[in-house]
Amino acid sequence: MGVFATALPGAAAKCICSMPPRKLAAAIALSHWSIGLYFGGTAWLLLTLWLLAGAGTPMARLAGRVSPRPWLQGLVAAPLWLLIFVALNLPLALLGHRVGLRYGLSVESWPAWWGDWAKSTGIYVVVGTIVLSVLYGLMRHAPRRWWLWFWILTIPVEVFSVFAAPIVIDPLFNKFEPLQKVDPALVDQLERVAARGGLHIPPSRILLMDASRKVTGPNAYVTGLGASKRIVVWDTTIHEETPNEILFTYGHEQGHYVLHHIAKGIAFSVPIILFFYWIGFVLLRWLIRVRGPRLGIESAAGWASLGLVLFLLVGLGFLADPIGNAMSRHIEHQADVYGQEVIHGLVPSARQAAVDSFCSDAQLWLDNPHPNPFVEFWTYSHPPTEQRAEFAEHYNPWAPGHRPRYFRK
Numbered sequence: 536m537g538v539f540a541t542a543l544p545g546a547a548a549k550c551i552c553s554m555p556p557r558k559l560a561a562a563i564a565l566s567h568w569s570i571g572l573y574f575g576g577t578a579w580l581l582l583t584l585w586l587l588a589g590a591g592t593p594m595a596r597l598a599g600r601v602s603p604r605p606w607l608q609g610l611v612a613a614p615l616w617l618l619i620f621v622a623l624n625l626p627l628a629l630l631g632h633r634v635g636l637r638y639g640l641s642v643e644s645w646p647a648w649w650g651d652w653a654k655s656t657g658i659y660v661v662v663g664t665i666v667l668s669v670l671y672g673l674m675r676h677a678p679r680r681w682w683l684w685f686w687i688l689t690i691p692v693e694v695f696s697v698f699a700a701p702i703v704i705d706p707l708f709n710k711f712e713p714l715q716k717v718d719p720a721l722v723d724q725l726e727r728v729a730a731r732g733g734l735h736i737p738p739s740r741i742l743l744m745d746a747s748r749k750v751t752g753p754n755a756y757v758t759g760l761g762a763s764k765r766i767v768v769w770d771t772t773i774h775e776e777t778p779n780e781i782l783f784t785y786g787h788e789q790g791h792y793v794l795h796h797i798a799k800g801i802a803f804s805v806p807i808i809l810f811f812y813w814i815g816f817v818l819l820r821w822l823i824r825v826r827g828p829r830l831g832i833e834s835a836a837g838w839a840s841l842g843l844v845l846f847l848l849v850g851l852g853f854l855a856d857p858i859g860n861a862m863s864r865h866i867e868h869q870a871d872v873y874g875q876e877v878i879h880g881l882v883p884s885a886r887q888a889a890v891d892s893f894c895s896d897a898q899l900w901l902d903n904p905h906p907n908p909f910v911e912f913w914t915y916s917h918p919p920t921e922q923r924a925e926f927a928e929h930y931n932p933w934a935p936g937h938r939p940r941y942f943r944k
């Protein structure tokens with residue numbers, strides 16, 4: 536740890552969110568773990584899938600013995616490959632949880648962790664098998680245009696999953712209840728923030744999540760679409776943040792809500808997904824031409840190609856991350872601005888509430904105050920906490936000659 540701390544001489548002195556030296560060292564060490572897990576994990580998956588791609592041929596032969604119908608063969612080949620993929624991911628997931636426990640970010644016991652892992656694996660294999668069956672069906676029927684048809688199907692499915700996830704998936708992993716039941720006084724405060732933003736968010740759409748069974752850090756988020764749209768506050772936020780900090784955190788989430796960030800995120804992803812599907816189509820054809828003969832893979836549409844398809848999914852997903860993250864950092868910054876503006880006049884100092892909220896986040900989540908700019912560009916879905924605190928510290932749109940961005944009279 537000490538080695539990492541000295542790697543950034545004087546870093547602590549310049550920070551708005553000053554951290555005790557031990558915490559700073561832990562934050563920097565933790566960021567090294569995260570970088571290793573993300574980049575090393577991607578390299579590990581690409582390497583192993585590349586080496587295992589040849590196993591697709593005997594697996595497709597096995598599936599062929601079950602049925603002559605390709606879609607029935609898929610019910611054998613797809614789950615087998617998905618389970619291989621889960622197994623390849625398992626060491627990364629175990630190490631990730633181990634690191635979370637060691638640095639005090641996670642408090643989830645191993646049995647509970649394995650329970651969650653089993654549930655997510657089940658969902659992953661079932662959903663993955665359906666998706667792959669559709670993909671291979673399209674590849675068989677439209678060998679040159681499947682990427683376009685798959686994209687057309689992806690859009691309604693993406694919209695539906697965003698709508699359904701908070702109702703169907705999230706309750707499998709955490710308990711949600713109306714915040715009103717637990718802390719009606721806080722809901723009254725939040726309603727004042729909502730009113731300031733000119734909207735009425737029904738209390739039934741402000742939920743409390745029992746995050747403290749698993750993690751220590753505070754968080755809140757907006758999820759769902761249309762009738763399922765909601766603001767979720769983690770119970771850790773209520774335990775760890777002061778009332779003014781909570782109002783800022785909530786104001787930030789309300790920003791996502793009123794600025795329609797979920798719908799905008801979907802709209803942003805639609806053309807990018809098309810582009811990546813097309814790249815996937817081109818690369819898959821090329822891979823089968825150069826590697827197919829040696830591995831016994833004749834065409835993309837046969838189940839034998841699935842190892843190569845998973846290899847491409849990991850590789851293209853990795854290349855898509857910086858694009859999605861750049862968009863995400865952009866809207867997160869908008870929500871920060873909105874959050875600070877919306878609580879102006881409701882707390883003694885909106886600036887102080889925002890800075891305090893970021894700095895308590897930085898301490899509790901052990902955020903590296905000065906991440907490597909390349910790592911930030913590639914992997915950060917939010918601007919680094921220290922940067923957010925610094926922006927808040929200097930953001931004063933009520934000073935003479937300045938104007939708020941979202942609350943103009």
Ligand SMILES: [Zn+2]
Pocket residue numbers: 787788791867870
């Ligand atoms: Zn946000």
